[in-house]
Amino acid sequence: MSNKPHYDRTHHAKMATGIGDPQCFKGQAGKARFKEGDRVRIKDLPDLFYTRTMTYTRGAVGTIVRLVYESPAAEDEAFGNEDHSEWFYSIVFPQKELWPEYSDSFANDTVETEIPERYLESA
Amino acid sequence: MSSSTREEVLRHLNTVGQLQPALHKQTHAPAPTEIDHTLFRAYTRTPHDVGGEPDVPIVYHEKEEEVWELNTFATCECLAWRGVWTAEERRRKQNVDVGQTAYLGMPYYGRWLMTAARILVDKQYCTLTELHNKIVELRARAKSGQGLGEYLPAKAK
Numbered sequence: 686m687s688n689k690p691h692y693d694r695t696h697h698a699k700m701a702t703g704i705g706d707p708q709c710f711k712g713q714a715g716k717a718r719f720k721e722g723d724r725v726r727i728k729d730l731p732d733l734f735y736t737r738t739m740t741y742t743r744g745a746v747g748t749i750v751r752l753v754y755e756s757p758a759a760e761d762e763a764f765g766n767e768d769h770s771e772w773f774y775s776i777v778f779p780q781k782e783l784w785p786e787y788s789d790s791f792a793n794d795t796v797e798t799e800i801p802e803r804y805l806e807s808a
Numbered sequence: 809m810s811s812s813t814r815e816e817v818l819r820h821l822n823t824v825g826q827l828q829p830a831l832h833k834q835t836h837a838p839a840p841t842e843i844d845h846t847l848f849r850a851y852t853r854t855p856h857d858v859g860g861e862p863d864v865p866i867v868y869h870e871k872e873e874e875v876w877e878l879n880t881f882a883t884c885e886c887l888a889w890r891g892v893w894t895a896e897e898r899r900r901k902q903n904v905d906v907g908q909t910a911y912l913g914m915p916y917y918g919r920w921l922m923t924a925a926r927i928l929v930d931k932q933y934c935t936l937t938e939l940h941n942k943i944v945e946l947r948a949r950a951k952s953g954q955g956l957g958e959y960l961p962a963k964a965k
Contacts, residue, residue: 689932698891706894729813733852735900740820740853741860744813763900765893784860785818 697767707756713770714755718802723749725776726808727800735763738804746808747778750797758801771802818860823850825862827908855911856903877917884924893927901926 700709719725729743730736737759755770756762780787780794787794823846843851873881887893893901902923903911910919929936 692931694931695891697894698889729817732854732857734854735904736854736857739859740817740857743817744811759896762894762896765897767894 697765700767707754707773710755710757710767710770712755714772714802717752717772719749719752719772719774719805719807721749721751724808725749725774725805727776728804728806730804735760738800739798741783742776742778742798742800745778745782747776747782749774750777751775753799756801758803773799773801774805775799819846820849820853821860822862823847824853827851854904855906855908856899873917876921880917880921880924884920887924887927892931892933897927898923901930 697706700706724746725748726746727738727742727744730738732738732740751774753773753775755772757767757770761767761769775797776799777795777797779792780796781789781792783796827850884898888895888898898920902919905926906914906919906922914922925939928934929939
């Protein structure tokens, strides 16, 4: 008999089948710490091994426009850890906030992206 | 924009833009003291996070997917349906774990295909010895003129 560690390869499928992902994590993140309209600054957390929070957003201030879904953060899900879900927020940044050299001719340009709650602090 | 975090982030983006994929003919292993915080962060960053890195313009080629690329995509999706990996695990392995040189230097679906093999070894669906033996077997079969099965020409579908 094999003495290999047993990995349940269907553990994620068991959660998501017939429901969808991220819908299968709905209700698992608890109360959201932020709400639509809040201004938040993106924390410059470690990016060792994996992250999907773009470097260019870190330290910048944006406005929450939507609570999008609950899901494990990419840092966990990328290694098969789905035990802890958190809220994801859709956040709008002025381009001028992200890029110092951005042209004043397009001062109203924005970027909208989704970032998990762990990266947010009130601004 | 004057916060120390923003200064660090913008310096970081400029530093990683200077790290170019290279084929080194000799190593230049640095002493630990030669790696300051700025350089450490540049080396350990996730190479898929290219937004804001200075780079030169590249030519945009209009190109249809080739048959092997579509088959690679289907294979990787089957691995997801059977629960072998989630999309996030796949992205981590094919975009980050490969390192910057391979991330920028290998074809897009080449990284998908390498990663499909890698996950099977990493999660012990097959051993690396079994994979290597299969490669040897298929090389021999191809060399003998028997072919590998259906011939899939490397051209657009």
